[in-house]
Amino acid sequence: MSYIKDSIAHLIGQKIPRPSKQEQSAEVQAIYAGKKGKLSKADVEAVRHAHKSTFLSKWQKRRWATLILVNLLFVASFYFDVQLVEGALTGARVMGFHFADLNAALQVVLAYKHIVLNLVIGIVTVFLMWLLLGGRTFCSWVCPYHLLSEWAEYLHLWLVKKRLIKNHTFNRKVRIVFYLVFALLALLTGYTVFETISPTGILSRALIYGPGLALVWVGLLLLFEIFYSRRAWCRYVCPIGVTYGAVGLLSPVRVKYNAEACHHEGDCRKVCLVPHVLELTIRSGARDVNQDVSSDCTRCGMCVDVCPTDSLTYEVKGLSKMLK
Amino acid sequence: MSDKQQPVKRNKRPMTPKRKEQSRREFLRSSVLAAGMIGVSMLGYVPVLQGTSLRLRPPGALKAPDDEQQFYASCIKCGQCVQVCPVEAIKLADLLDGFGIGVPYIDAREQACDFSCDGLQCVLACPTGALTHDLDYPADTRMGFARLARPKACLAMQGKGFKGQARGADYKGLLRYEEIDRWNPIRVSEHPYDLEICDLCVRQCPIEIRITQCEAAESEKTDQPVARVAQQMGNACPPEHAITLEPLDQGDGVVRMKPVVQEGCVGCGVCEMICPVESAAIVVDLDKNADTVKES
Numbered sequence: 001m002s003y004i005k006d007s008i009a010h011l012i013g014q015k016i017p018r019p020s021k022q023e024q025s026a027e028v029q030a031i032y033a034g035k036k037g038k039l040s041k042a043d044v045e046a047v048r049h050a051h052k053s054t055f056l057s058k059w060q061k062r063r064w065a066t067l068i069l070v071n072l073l074f075v076a077s078f079y080f081d082v083q084l085v086e087g088a089l090t091g092a093r094v095m096g097f098h099f100a101d102l103n104a105a106l107q108v109v110l111a112y113k114h115i116v117l118n119l120v121i122g123i124v125t126v127f128l129m130w131l132l133l134g135g136r137t138f139c140s141w142v143c144p145y146h147l148l149s150e151w152a153e154y155l156h157l158w159l160v161k162k163r164l165i166k167n168h169t170f171n172r173k174v175r176i177v178f179y180l181v182f183a184l185l186a187l188l189t190g191y192t193v194f195e196t197i198s199p200t201g202i203l204s205r206a207l208i209y210g211p212g213l214a215l216v217w218v219g220l221l222l223l224f225e226i227f228y229s230r231r232a233w234c235r236y237v238c239p240i241g242v243t244y245g246a247v248g249l250l251s252p253v254r255v256k257y258n259a260e261a262c263h264h265e266g267d268c269r270k271v272c273l274v275p276h277v278l279e280l281t282i283r284s285g286a287r288d289v290n291q292d293v294s295s296d297c298t299r300c301g302m303c304v305d306v307c308p309t310d311s312l313t314y315e316v317k318g319l320s321k322m323l324k
Numbered sequence: 325m326s327d328k329q330q331p332v333k334r335n336k337r338p339m340t341p342k343r344k345e346q347s348r349r350e351f352l353r354s355s356v357l358a359a360g361m362i363g364v365s366m367l368g369y370v371p372v373l374q375g376t377s378l379r380l381r382p383p384g385a386l387k388a389p390d391d392e393q394q395f396y397a398s399c400i401k402c403g404q405c406v407q408v409c410p411v412e413a414i415k416l417a418d419l420l421d422g423f424g425i426g427v428p429y430i431d432a433r434e435q436a437c438d439f440s441c442d443g444l445q446c447v448l449a450c451p452t453g454a455l456t457h458d459l460d461y462p463a464d465t466r467m468g469f470a471r472l473a474r475p476k477a478c479l480a481m482q483g484k485g486f487k488g489q490a491r492g493a494d495y496k497g498l499l500r501y502e503e504i505d506r507w508n509p510i511r512v513s514e515h516p517y518d519l520e521i522c523d524l525c526v527r528q529c530p531i532e533i534r535i536t537q538c539e540a541a542e543s544e545k546t547d548q549p550v551a552r553v554a555q556q557m558g559n560a561c562p563p564e565h566a567i568t569l570e571p572l573d574q575g576d577g578v579v580r581m582k583p584v585v586q587e588g589c590v591g592c593g594v595c596e597m598i599c600p601v602e603s604a605a606i607v608v609d610l611d612k613n614a615d616t617v618k619e620s
Contacts, residue, residue, distance in 0.1 A: 083407075100400060105400065205426055
């Protein structure tokens with residue numbers, strides 16, 4: 001239950017307070033106590049030095065390959081007219097079977113106020129698929145904007161390092177405000193307002209049906225992220241992330257944190273798209289020796305790659321042994 | 325409850341003035357971001373209110389001629405209709421259509437819907453019912469309505485014939501010519517005409533072609549029962565004519581003909597596409613123009 005509670009808090013932008021001593025298990029308290037004063041500043045630096053770069057690391061390579069392959073499947077299917085994956089990311093037919101993006105479908109249902117059977121089939125199929133695969137896994141493993149945004153992020157971080165720009169954060173609660181406002185706008189205006197600015201839909205259609213003026217909007221978003229605020233769209237705006245985050249509440253695919261070997265130096269939080277989900281890696285931040293990262297996590301695996309002690313690993317609840 | 329109280333207490337440390345200022349700025353920034361993004365997305369209303377996003381839509385689109393709200397709302401912007409169209413008549417609207425972004429439309433002059441799929445494939449492909457499944461046959465739709473917009477430019481009205489490629493050698497548009505290939509549309513440029521008097525808008529009208537086929541099948545039926553194309557293809561006989569060529573006498577001895585749009589016109593746009601005059605003498609309106617019908 002605490003996993004669902006934490007996840008909902010993260011999805012609506014609330015900060016989860018550090019657990020009190022009463023909330024922590026005796027085992028994890030013993031681990032934290034044993035670590036006190038164990039690492040000097042020099043030690044932490046040495047640990048940090050030992051960290052691998054996450055650029056083209058194991059999970060990033062697999063993830064980028066998957067993302068590109070999925071989007072190419074759409075493109076190739078239309079280009080060669082093989083009818084394997086028809087449509088775009090907002091709605092598709094995979095070998096004849098209906099798939100509907102949950103957020104696009106939600107917008108349509110709210111705006112249109114009717115629902116046809118094919119859409120119900122598409123929604124249920126995609127819901128079950130992401131329930132099995134981790135919910136926000138869609139964001140980092142499929143969404144084409146995520147990939148562009150990741151590349152923009154490297155540029156952003158380089159500019160920050162050179163002290164040419166400063167990163168500006170927003171209040172994370174603004175995302176749930178966007179979610180509610182876009183839902184309300186669809187309901188009240190009768191138009192799928194969010195789809196007008198959704199870079200996911202725009203990019204997917206541009207890839208499949210050819211580029212258009214809408215790419216200028218995607219370009220502006222990227223510029224905003226490069227020069228003003230790191231990963232702003234995915235972190236503070238995108239309702240698609242909230243929708244899939246909600247699906248992930250019940251998903252068995254998660255990232256698991258083990259406090260035992262963790263140095264708490266925080267490099268995982270530095271590479272993370274949604275670093276608030278990794279606040280449990282701060283010393284005395286976890287309730288238990290093993291704790292799952294909340295469902296706002298996109299399961300991108302950057303923290304898994306960067307962690308030198310394997311304190312963060314992928315797990316499939318009930319299958320985790322088989323994954324190793 | 326006491327469990328929950330403790331961490332709250334710990335956080336109640338008073339904020340330093342600097343931290344306070346930072347948090348105030350973050351709140352301001354976030355408010356501006358929210359207002360900005362929602363503002364930008366609502367700009368999509370502008371083309372809708374101005375009516376500039378009104379377009380010729382694929383068959384079965386849930387819309388009134390001057391109000392496309394239902395169509396935009398129900399369309400999931402996936403383009404499956406684009407993918408199944410054999411003549412690639414359907415395109416997706418771009419950013420300038422505002423809320424209509426990603427919604428399918430047809431530019432008839434460039435490539436009209438000639439129903440060469442017979443079964444309304446786009447309607448069948450639509451996952452949300454934005455192209456309504458209530459349609460069974462091409463004749464059931466009303467995408468728009470043709471109108472002889474420039475009667476003086478019409479070759480038939482001038483009593484002129486037409487020879488050559490209807491839209492020039494470079495024109496990429498496709499049409500199905502059943503006598504050449506029942507299954508694959510070919511380029512209009514590969515099918516030159518030689519006509520004593522130009523009747524392209526009537527000759528290529530999919531509804532008129534279908535009526536001719538039905539009549540032929542009907543007359544053959546008296547001799548022996550044949551497998552009717554209509555039954556095989558699920559492409560029933562249209563109940564009404566869409567366009568006819570009627571003689572026009574101006575008393576100067578020239579044989580003139582006038583294309584007259586009839587009640588059965590579905591607005592597919594083939595007449596606008598094939599019209600060899602630049603720009604087309606006959607166009608498809610989104611609304612039915614009463615004058616066109618009454619004139620005859």
